[in-house]
Amino acid sequence: xxxxxxxxxxxxxxxxxxxxxxxxxxxxxxxxxxxxxxxxxxxxxxxxxxxxxxxxxxxxxxxxxxxxxxxxxxxxxxxxxxxxxxxxxxxxxxxxxxxxxxxxxxxxxxxxxxxxxxxxxxxxxxxxxxxxxxxxxxxxxxxxxxxxxxxxxxxxxxxxxxxxxxxxxxxxxxxxxxxxxxxxxxxxxxxxxxxxxxxxxxxxxxxxxxxxxxxxxxxxxxxxxxxxxxxxxxxxxxxxxxx
Amino acid sequence: xxxxxxxxxxxxxxxxxxxxxxxxxxxxxxxxxxxxxxxxxxxxxxxxxxxxxxxxxxxxxxxxxxxxxxxxxxxxxxxxxxxxxxxxxxxxxxxxxxxxxxxxxxxxxxxxxxxxxxxxxxxxxxxxxxxxxxxxxxxxxxxxxxxxxxxxxxxxxxxxxxxxxxxxxxxxxxxxxxxxxxxxxxxxxxxxxxxxxxxxxxxxxxxxxxxxxxxxxxxxxxxxxxxxxxxxxxxxxxxxxxxxxxxxxxxxxxxxxxxxxxxxxxxxxxxxxxxxxxxxxxxxxxxxxxxxxxxxxxxxxxxxxxxxxxxxxxxxxxxx
Numbered sequence: 001x002x003x004x005x006x007x008x009x010x011x012x013x014x015x016x017x018x019x020x021x022x023x024x025x026x027x028x029x030x031x032x033x034x035x036x037x038x039x040x041x042x043x044x045x046x047x048x049x050x051x052x053x054x055x056x057x058x059x060x061x062x063x064x065x066x067x068x069x070x071x072x073x074x075x076x077x078x079x080x081x082x083x084x085x086x087x088x089x090x091x092x093x094x095x096x097x098x099x100x101x102x103x104x105x106x107x108x109x110x111x112x113x114x115x116x117x118x119x120x121x122x123x124x125x126x127x128x129x130x131x132x133x134x135x136x137x138x139x140x141x142x143x144x145x146x147x148x149x150x151x152x153x154x155x156x157x158x159x160x161x162x163x164x165x166x167x168x169x170x171x172x173x174x175x176x177x178x179x180x181x182x183x184x185x186x187x188x189x190x191x192x193x194x195x196x197x198x199x200x201x202x203x204x205x206x207x208x209x210x211x212x213x214x215x216x217x218x219x220x221x222x223x224x225x226x227x228x229x230x231x232x233x234x235x236x237x238x239x240x241x242x243x
Numbered sequence: 244x245x246x247x248x249x250x251x252x253x254x255x256x257x258x259x260x261x262x263x264x265x266x267x268x269x270x271x272x273x274x275x276x277x278x279x280x281x282x283x284x285x286x287x288x289x290x291x292x293x294x295x296x297x298x299x300x301x302x303x304x305x306x307x308x309x310x311x312x313x314x315x316x317x318x319x320x321x322x323x324x325x326x327x328x329x330x331x332x333x334x335x336x337x338x339x340x341x342x343x344x345x346x347x348x349x350x351x352x353x354x355x356x357x358x359x360x361x362x363x364x365x366x367x368x369x370x371x372x373x374x375x376x377x378x379x380x381x382x383x384x385x386x387x388x389x390x391x392x393x394x395x396x397x398x399x400x401x402x403x404x405x406x407x408x409x410x411x412x413x414x415x416x417x418x419x420x421x422x423x424x425x426x427x428x429x430x431x432x433x434x435x436x437x438x439x440x441x442x443x444x445x446x447x448x449x450x451x452x453x454x455x456x457x458x459x460x461x462x463x464x465x466x467x468x469x470x471x472x473x474x475x476x477x478x479x480x481x482x483x484x485x486x487x488x489x490x491x492x493x494x495x496x497x498x499x500x501x502x503x504x505x506x507x508x509x510x511x512x513x514x515x516x517x518x519x520x521x522x523x524x525x526x527x528x529x530x531x532x533x534x535x536x537x538x539x540x541x542x543x544x545x546x547x548x549x550x551x552x553x554x555x556x557x558x559x560x561x562x563x
Contacts, residue, residue: 051440052439053436053439053440072439072444073439073440074438074439074442074443074444074445077439077440077441077442078442082440082441082442083440084440085436085437085440089434089436089437089440090434090437091429091430091433091434091437092433092434093433094429094430094433098426098429101426102426102427102430102438102441102443103441105423105426105427106441106442109423110423111421111422111423111426114423114426147437150437150441151440151441153441154441154442
């Protein structure tokens with residue numbers, strides 16, 4: 001199977017700090033890939049480089065077989081590669097519906113058609129009852145959900161979620177996990193950035209672990225959780241024997 | 244979204260009744276200025292209110308409109324109506340050329356850049372002897388006619404044209420508001436990074452808003468030249484004019500279609516009153532009042548006069 005999204009030798013420096021060091025991996029169509037790593041491992045930088053918010057220093061990004069390295073974020077969204085943000089970014093003074101309409105306008109030139117699509121998506125993510133509430137008045141969990149809805153309304157082929165679950169309570173996490181599963185069933189390829197292992201392990205088909213900018217593991221969740229390098233990265237060397 | 248029916252009908256009725264009730268030339272003059280500044284504020288609102296790019300340099304586009312039609316009239320005998328279109332096109336071009344570098348700047352830095360550009364344009368025009376320099380330009384007096392865009396017996400035709408200018412700017416705003424571009428401009432104002440993430444070409448839409456805003460502002464500049472029949476850099480390029488244009492929209496309600504009309508309805512009479520009260524020495528007084536108003540709005544009601552209704556509704560008990 002050819003990969004929908006391929007990262008090859010991606011490297012990014014900030015001054016003397018090496019945020020991503022020669023990172024390579026692929027994501028198959030319809031897969032849920034977990035991107036794990038302790039805080040500061042370079043996950044968000046990698047996301048920014050893949051989705052056109054930062055130019056990589058070296059390396060290539062290929063999407064659907066096309067080299068898209070250096071394309072702008074808005075162009076990549078049109079190509080079908082869309083992301084959400086670690087710190088939630090909704091349009092605060094617009095209603096939930098207007099937020100999602102703006103996403104839907106990417107594929108629907110007419111506002112009336114975009115509204116219909118936006119209402120469908122709000123229904124899908126369970127925010128239909130909150131359509132007319134200003135985004136700034138929604139709860140944190142609802143705003144995270146709204147951001148996913150806005151991204152979904154662009155009809156992406158691949159959706160990159162940057163810590164979509166952090167800051168949610170256990171019930172909200174369960175709902176978010178169910179939503180991600182439904183999205184994949186709908187044919188969307190998903191990359192999840194998380195530093196909470198418990199969320200990713202049962203959900204992901206495959207996991208890539210970053211540490212200090214390098215990919216130190218790329219395997220199934222079960223294999224990764226037994227990997228000494230991963231345990232060392234997360235817990236420290238003294239835990240390897242007991243694992 | 245409410246249909247515009249009622250406000251539009253009320254607007255047309257008020258505009259028709261005003262000259263019947265207040266018939267004096269001075270009152271008609273105030274009416275002309277209210278409509279002119281409502282049109283200018285509405286044009287500014289497309290870029291400043293909807294797209295959130297606060298410009299304190301719109302006098303540049305006003306000046307381009309006034310000077311383009313006037314120079315073409317004086318030098319080539321071109322009808323001011325055609326000169327108006329040339330000025331609008333030139334202003335739109337200038338907006339795009341200035342926008343490409345300045346739209347990289349965010350928030351206050353963009354606003355500061357617009358002040359600098361406005362002051363540069365003001366100084367350059369004052370020193371450009373080929374177009375009158377510091378002495379300014381007198382327009383040739385032509386017989387009263389619509390074709391000549393000059394009316395010497397009554398100010399009513401100017402009042403009618405000013406209403407047309409406002410209607411044009413308002414129609415443009417209502418069209419933008421209901422279309423993809425209107426949603427995208429508000430998205431850009433709210434969060435440009437998030438806008439990019441859902442496929443909005445941020446620069447392209449900012450430039451479109453700037454070009455439309457500049458073209459409408461330039462059309463008002465031509466009107467001013469034909470109305471006053473004398474222009475110089477201090478009357479059509481000053482910073483105080485840029486501030487007044489912005490303030491009209493901000494006071495009335497930035498990002499709201501009818502906000503600038505409300506702002507003009509307050510500011511123009513206020514400016515006339517200070518002019519009468521302080522006479523020739525009152526030149527600074529209006530700036531003091533504008534500054535105080537900006538502070539008052541940002542502290543008390545950032546949404547402007549048009550937002551007062553919303554705030555009031557929120558305070559009243561909600562119907563079940």
